[in-house]
Amino acid sequence: MTIHHHPPEELLSGFAAGVLDLGQHIAVATHLVACRHCRGTVQAFEHVGGTLLAGLPPTEMSMQAFAMVEARLSDGPSLSTTKPSLPNAHIADVAGLPPFVMNYPAGSWKWIAPKMHLRGIQLPEPSETRVFLLKSRPGTKMIEHSHTGFEMTCVLSGSFAHAGGHFGPGDFDFGDGTVDHEIVVDSAEDCICLIAMQGALKLNGVIGRLLQPLIRM
Amino acid sequence: MLNETANSAASDAARWPSLIEAVAARRDREAFATLFEYFAPRIKTFMRRAGASEQSADELAQEALLAVWSKAKLFDPASVGATAWIFTIARNLRIDALRREKRTRTDSAVEIDPEFHVDDGPQPDASLASSQLESRVRSALAALSEDQLRVVELSFFEEKAHAEIAQALRIPLGTVKSRLRLAMNRLRGMLGDLS
Numbered sequence: 001m002t003i004h005h006h007p008p009e010e011l012l013s014g015f016a017a018g019v020l021d022l023g024q025h026i027a028v029a030t031h032l033v034a035c036r037h038c039r040g041t042v043q044a045f046e047h048v049g050g051t052l053l054a055g056l057p058p059t060e061m062s063m064q065a066f067a068m069v070e071a072r073l074s075d076g077p078s079l080s081t082t083k084p085s086l087p088n089a090h091i092a093d094v095a096g097l098p099p100f101v102m103n104y105p106a107g108s109w110k111w112i113a114p115k116m117h118l119r120g121i122q123l124p125e126p127s128e129t130r131v132f133l134l135k136s137r138p139g140t141k142m143i144e145h146s147h148t149g150f151e152m153t154c155v156l157s158g159s160f161a162h163a164g165g166h167f168g169p170g171d172f173d174f175g176d177g178t179v180d181h182e183i184v185v186d187s188a189e190d191c192i193c194l195i196a197m198q199g200a201l202k203l204n205g206v207i208g209r210l211l212q213p214l215i216r217m
Numbered sequence: 218m219l220n221e222t223a224n225s226a227a228s229d230a231a232r233w234p235s236l237i238e239a240v241a242a243r244r245d246r247e248a249f250a251t252l253f254e255y256f257a258p259r260i261k262t263f264m265r266r267a268g269a270s271e272q273s274a275d276e277l278a279q280e281a282l283l284a285v286w287s288k289a290k291l292f293d294p295a296s297v298g299a300t301a302w303i304f305t306i307a308r309n310l311r312i313d314a315l316r317r318e319k320r321t322r323t324d325s326a327v328e329i330d331p332e333f334h335v336d337d338g339p340q341p342d343a344s345l346a347s348s349q350l351e352s353r354v355r356s357a358l359a360a361l362s363e364d365q366l367r368v369v370e371l372s373f374f375e376e377k378a379h380a381e382i383a384q385a386l387r388i389p390l391g392t393v394k395s396r397l398r399l400a401m402n403r404l405r406g407m408l409g410d411l412s
Contacts, residue, residue: 009401010372017373018308022316043297044408047347047354049308050300052373054229058258059265062275066253069279073286075244125319 003035005171007152012038016045023129026101026121027152027172027196033098034154034170094119094133094192096156096169101194106133115140121194129198136160136191142183149199151175158191160184229255230351233299234292241289253282260307266374267311277314281307298351350408357407365400372397 007015007028014020015028032039101121109117115137123131128149133156136142142160153173160167162183167173185191236252239245257278264274284306292302358366371382379397383390 009405010398013372013401018312019372041405043301044350044354044405046305047298047301047350048358048369048404049373050298050302050304051351051354051358052370053259053263053304053307054256054300056259056262056374059261059274061257061261061278062272065257065275065279066250069253069282070246072283073244073246073249125316 002168003037003170003172005165005167005173006035006038007031007172008174009041011152011174012041013045013048016042016049021129022123022125022127023131023196023198024152026104026131027129027154027194029100030098030154030156030194031170031172033100034096035172094156096192097133097194104131109135116142129196131194131196134193134195136185138185138188138190140185140191142185149197151198152196154194156192156194158185158187158189160191160193161186230298230300230348230355233303234294237285237289237292237299237302238294240286241292249282249286252285256285256303257282260303263307263374264311267315269311269314273314277307277310281310284310294347296347298347298354300351301347353408354404357404360407361400361403365396365403368393368397369400369404 011020011024011028015025015032020028032042104124105122107120107122109119112118117135119133119135121131121133136158138158151174153167153175155167155169155171155173157169159169160183164173166186168187233252236245236248239248240252260281261274261278264277265271269277281303285303288306292299358369361369367386368382371385375382379393380390382397383393386393388396
């Protein structure tokens with residue numbers, strides 16, 4: 001898999017620092033599953049975090065802190081594996097969806113426009129960012145739109161193109177509201193993307209008005 | 218300040234991995250106490266800066282060190298530096314705590330760790346020893362200007378929106394953004410190609 005489009009640096013450092021909101025976090029993590037290059041960058045930023053942490057001034061711990069921790073130390077063997085539980089494995093049928101996303105309940109595919117289906121990912125906490133999967137049939141031309149916030153798109157399968165380039169599996173498209181997209185799905189199979197979106201979409205046209213209420217989940 | 222402590226940081230960096238390994242292999246309580254003494258108060262500072270109260274910062278620092286004890290065996294010194302590993306533990310606890318606060322439903326506990334362990338395969342750069350990466354990071358940070366270092370620290374530890382950083386440093390918002398981007402690019406450049 002050759003990946004050509006990556007998240008901007010400050011999103012990767014924000015991911016490493018742990019300061020992205022949940023929706024953005026999920027979109028960036030989805031890209032990282034596919035992108036070894038960006039995993040390397042995140043790892044480097046985690047080392048920046050470690051070095052900064054080690055250099056922070058200390059804050060005195062409460063008097064009993066060490067004793068309390070010591071009382072809870074178990075002499076049993078240390079954990080050697082972490083087993084992620086995947087309570088919502090029913091969305092495993094979505095090709096290219098990283099397993100961690102299955103930690104979150106998803107709705108079912110909803111028809112939103114000719115050739116387009118949308119499936120919401122339910123976040124367990126209020127997030128300014130909405131996350132959903134969008135499935136488009138080959139040849140779909142998406143409405144032009146601009147947004148007031150930002151939109152992060154990570155391709156899971158299939159591909160699309162717009163003025164900014166061609167986007168295939170693993171590619172990350174970051175729109176900050178300054179660009180109007182006109183998107184064409186150019187793969188022979190369905191194009192499925194995970195999208196994190198903040199702010200309101202300003203949709204144009206009839207389909208836009210149909211899509212508007214659905215996308216606001 | 219990073220410059221002043223560069224030497225002691227380098228010698229500390231050399232002993233942390235062996236202490237964590239002693240905890241993993243022998244359940245060595247003395248090694249654990251040394252780790253606790255150094256890291257718990259700094260993790261507490263980290264939590265305070267992220268907005269935790271005095272009490273919850275103390276508790277989160279305790280939880281972090283407990284996790285160091287229980288997960289010690291997962292620490293692989295060849296692929297990750299000791300301080301980076303401890304940082305990720307503290308970071309994940311902080312995210313967990315923030316999420317719990319925001320959560321309205323109780324049945325929705327989501328494991329945070331799998332989201333960061335996005336891949337179990339070989340780490341991106343097995344050829345670059347973690348100790349090399351650590352020393353590169355230290356010199357890269359030491360080479361940043363005071364201003365750049367300040368925005369990097371704020372972006373890592375104070376979870377401040379760019380607008381708040383601008384206010385705190387009394388500089389225009391655009392300057393914060395460009396300074397942060399410059400600092401991150403510079404760091405990235407100095408760290409070299411890691412993929």
